[in-house]
Amino acid sequence: MIVWMDDALFAGSHRDLDRLALLRNAARRRHTLIVSTSPAAPWSARTAPSFDTWAAAWPDGLRSELKLIRERLSIVSVTTLTRGAKRVLVCDRDPGPEHVGCRLSLEDAVRALSLPLHVLIEHQIHDAAFLRRILPPLWRARFSEWERRGELRYEHGGGLGSSI
Numbered sequence: 001m002i003v004w005m006d007d008a009l010f011a012g013s014h015r016d017l018d019r020l021a022l023l024r025n026a027a028r029r030r031h032t033l034i035v036s037t038s039p040a041a042p043w044s045a046r047t048a049p050s051f052d053t054w055a056a057a058w059p060d061g062l063r064s065e066l067k068l069i070r071e072r073l074s075i076v077s078v079t080t081l082t083r084g085a086k087r088v089l090v091c092d093r094d095p096g097p098e099h100v101g102c103r104l105s106l107e108d109a110v111r112a113l114s115l116p117l118h119v120l121i122e123h124q125i126h127d128a129a130f131l132r133r134i135l136p137p138l139w140r141a142r143f144s145e146w147e148r149r150g151e152l153r154y155e156h157g158g159g160l161g162s163s164i
Contacts, residue, residue, distance in 0.1 A: 002032045002076070003109070004039040004101075006091035011050035014106050019054070022090070022106065023069050025113035029151065033073035039089055039099050088112070116150055120157030128154040 003026055010019060026033040036046035055066045087101035090109040104112060121127035131154075132140060146152035 002034070002087045003113070004087055004089050005033060005035045005109075006089075006093065007035055007037045007048040007050045009090065009092065009106055010035070010048075010054040012092065018106050018110050021110045022113060023066070023073070025110065027069050027072055029113060031073070031113065032076045035070070039087070117146070117152050119152065119154050121154050122157065
């Protein structure tokens with residue numbers, strides 16, 4: 001997912017904990033997060049003066065972590081581009097009708113980016129085992145790790161119950 005975060009959120013009255021949580025959750029879930037003054041600005045013209053001021057005010061240790069997180073979040077994966085990932089706009093203002101995407105408040109975005117990926121399956125026990133079995137070894141290891149960390153959950157989406 002590509003998340004655009006309005007630079008104005010770093011100058012407003014929002015809690016620093018929410019700002020940090022959004023950055024951390026986006027990094028943990030491997031999303032692309034762009035902080036800038038406009039979602040339409042070309043990549044080379046993106047500026048984030050409020051973010052830069054906010055990040056510079058932190059102690060050295062946290063400031064260097066914020067720099068690393070921002071660098072990590074600015075990576076746009078090839079898969080994201082080729083599959084046409086939807087953008088989530090995190091802002092307090094209306095970005096305009098030309099900006100297509102889901103618009104969330106900072107608080108809602110923190111919650112959304114912390115949720116695990118839910119895979120809907122018909123039979124909760126057998127379908128999850130089937131998926132694990134047919135995945136290539138690399139993806140099987142990734143899915144297992146995501147399950148252990150609570151980042152991936154299988155949910156019964158209807159159909160056969162687990163009592164059969």
